[in-house]
Amino acid sequence: MRYFLYILIFIIFSCELPDNETEYQEGLVVFGRIELFEINGVAFGDIDTVRVSLSSQIDANLENANELYIDDANVTITGAFDQDESSIRTITLNTVNDLGKYVIDENEEYKIWPNSNYTLNVIYEDYIVSGITTTPSYLTIQSINDTYNCEQCSDPTIYGETTCENAGENWTSEQQYIETINIDNFDSINNDTNGLWVLEPNLLESYIDNEVISSIELSRYGCSVGSFASKPYFVLDIDDQEEEDNPNLSAVRILSYALEDKELGLEPFNYDAEEYSDLNYNGQWDSGYCEDENYNEEILCLEEGAIWISEEPYIDSNGNNNYDNATYFDYNQNELQDMTLINTFYDTTAVFDIWKGPYFRDENYNPYLLNPFVWTIENSPTPIMWLYFNYYGKHLIVIQASDDAYYDYLSGDPLGGNQYLLPDSNIEGGYGLFTSNYSKGFFLNIIKAD
DSSP states (O other), X not given: OHHHHHHHHHHHTSSOOOOOOOSSOOOEEEEEEEEEEEETTEEEEEEOOXXXXXXXXXXXXXXXXXXXXXXXXXXXXXXXXXXXXXOEEEEEEEEOSSTTEEEOOTTOOOOOXXXXXXXXXXXETTEEEEEEEEOOXXXXXXXXXXXXXXXXXXXXXXXXXXXXXXXXXXXEEEEEEEOOOOOOOHHHHHHHTTTGGGTOGGGGHHHHHTXXXXXXXXXXXXXGSSSTTSOOSEEEEEEOOOSTTOOXXXXXXXXXXXXXXXXXXXXXXXXXXXXXXXXXXXXXXXXXXXXXXXXXXHHHHHHTTOOEEEOOOBOOTTSSSSOOOOEEXXXXXXXXXXXXXXXXXXXXXXHHHXXXXXXXXXXXXXXXXXXXXXXXXXXXXXXXXXXXXXXXXXXXXXXXXXXXXXXXXXXXXTTOSSTTSOOXXXXXXXXXEEEEEEEEEEEEEEEEOO
16 A cells, blocks of 8 residues: 555656745755545555755856755655554654655554644754644535536637637637536546556546546637636546534645646647548549549549549638648657557647647657646536646546645745745744645546547
């Protein structure tokens, strides 16, 4: 079970918490996290890597920022680690001598309790800092029905009402129904596969066929894309407050982790660019042709008893007076239709450039996006739309309730929008964050719609 949790934590937290420089007053910067993940109704916990470094002036002249990391601090966590929740003890974390990282000894036996206090203490030279987290203990998730007023062009590849009407199309409005999905599939599938789905996502195929894992069709067009207000694929009702008189969420994170982001496949055709049907597969438009390729004149074709085919269907949709066949999406921009990261949610339109940003590129110039995608919400029900997904294929969706310390941290400026505004840290005597989360997950399959 501990091995399985290590893999889950790697999946869920491959993105580090922001390690921000602050307005200068030298001190220790510490980031640590405790994770609880519910499996079969029981919360299993683990302590993630703790990072320790020194703060620095914003304009400091550093040849290498890595010199700020500290590998010889004394790092401990105190709390309820035994089967007896009232028993309190201290665990010492070991340095790995790598960029200020400290980890639990792999032979250390311990338990993490929900709704329990854990204190992180770090001592380095004259610096002594500490932080306290209270582990969350409550999280419910429901998929609920909803409706959405879908406004889009009669040609859904055209965005914007004015652009639509200028193109001679109609702007339409239709109330559409948002269906529920199955979010109660993690435990049964994880039990059936003994957790091996982590290493072999194809084990999930039969559950997709049987609709134990719900599928959605991810589209690049119409009201399904454009902003955070686009049509949702499903809606989640999330509650992390056990008290009935407290309707407000703490900071809840939704992580969308693609399990097949590295899959290779042939770059797909872009049939939106097709202007004629190449019925005889000769790579050109023909005003007419014989089904027997040995005869290229109608009279000879008919004399030989073959069939003469009238001209191939043609529409000059781009107005260039050329007969353009279907093109392909040149994901890696090498002017060849070849293998690429086929599950990347790829598009080159302005809408994608604005909302998804420029694509990252690997050593073969194949495009890819962040995985997992992580977004923090504070309101429920919450619509889950196109921006939550960067890939097609099988996904693990994780809903993560955070402690009050993370909520308070976000109320500051953790992403560095203002470099002189400090996040609200719970590290006494220093900077950073010691936080804890309570998570549940479910599987989802995403199909390429167009």
